[in-house]
Amino acid sequence: MIKEFREHRSYRKYGDRPVEEEVLRDILSAGTRASTCGNMQLYSMVVTRTPEVKQELLPCHFGQPMVTQAPVVITFCADTHRFAAWCRQRGAEPGYDNFMWFVNGVVDAMLAAENVATQAEAHGLGVCFLGTTLYTADRIIEVLHLPEGVVPVTTVVMGYPDGEVPLTDRLPLEAVVHEERYREYTPESIDRFWAEKEALPETQRLLEENGLPNLARIFTERRYTAADGVTFSKALLAVLEKQRFWNH
């Protein structure tokens, strides 16, 4: 397996060494080599490196210190704005202001983001994806001046790592792969697929810390509650309307 995949992990602490211009350029270029819908490249990468703008992004990521500590913060956006501007300039009427094109843009942006993360790792950098981007898209739009047709989807922070971090666990391959068609899970297969994760020392530590009897309840009651999901869904749908992806 490609070394960067085999050794992929999330780094949350970075040393002082800055990311060289030519290294960053190679990383971003790797992103552009990914496939996109009709080769339309429906994404933008906003590269933030100044302390001022990183400071403005910090609350959008719930104060996670990597945002200001990492030398490079890249916000990946679904972007039909640029393509539509080109169309209008050529006398063509773009019809990309609907939900399908938001999802197409998300797909394009994420394929590019994964290349960027992998290429950064190939240069010896550590990366971390920030899922908070979708939750506070409305505020990130303000900070980064994103126009209609542009929605931030994920953020990758990167820098030369300070110290080592362990690999994290994954479900067995059989848990996420289905042969020919989707094969329904059984109580037995669910138990088997989660057994290793549930037995980890890290899991035991979390149970004690949270005073809860199992890991699933840490997810549903602490990390990702139904109420938060509903709140963030409403906010994101409002963003889609505001950014003009809702004409249908």
Add this chain to the structure above:
Amino acid sequence: MIKEFREHRSYRKYGDRPVEEEVLRDILSAGTRASTCGNMQLYSMVVTRTPEVKQELLPCHFGQPMVTQAPVVITFCADTHRFAAWCRQRGAEPGYDNFMWFVNGVVDAMLAAENVATQAEAHGLGVCFLGTTLYTADRIIEVLHLPEGVVPVTTVVMGYPDGEVPLTDRLPLEAVVHEERYREYTPESIDRFWAEKEALPETQRLLEENGLPNLARIFTERRYTAADGVTFSKALLAVLEKQRFWNH
């Protein structure tokens, strides 16, 4: 740059050589090494290799011959179903039946898909992404027996290539990268960024074939019309409701 990124292109013809089991396993495993939301792995990969099921998928991809010709067809799905089943089995009440979790699942699935494509290329395979997956998600759900909480997002077909294909063009890096904040495009920058693409012999050929005065109008009037976008948006939103991502 990583060789697989530098040389990435879409292959649409494959030779007879089958994809070895251990190669396929390594490719799929590379997908699972990608980061996911809270390490929840909110995706599934449905691997279709039998002629019967590929034949059923063929109309979902508008009859594109790669679907039946490629030895391996992988449908990448946003999947909260497995995680929710685990939660329920542990007495935890999952709240992942809303729009935010559909998008989280799309992100997870696409980061995994890009790793799978890259790892396939590292093994000498050619790949092609099929954007049709989102347009006919309702029919793919039937063919692959996808339960509630599962939505197909993209499909990657792969096989050992039959013949060479050229690299495709990309916009200049400056067109898709913004420094610090989004920098609005100007008529001049739009012209400059699209100049190379518009001057390609392939573009000239398309204009003659389509009897249209510029490439933008081929996109808006032939390839991706506003009417299709609206139709596909409605169908996809109906899929989200049917697959229970609309509780908000």
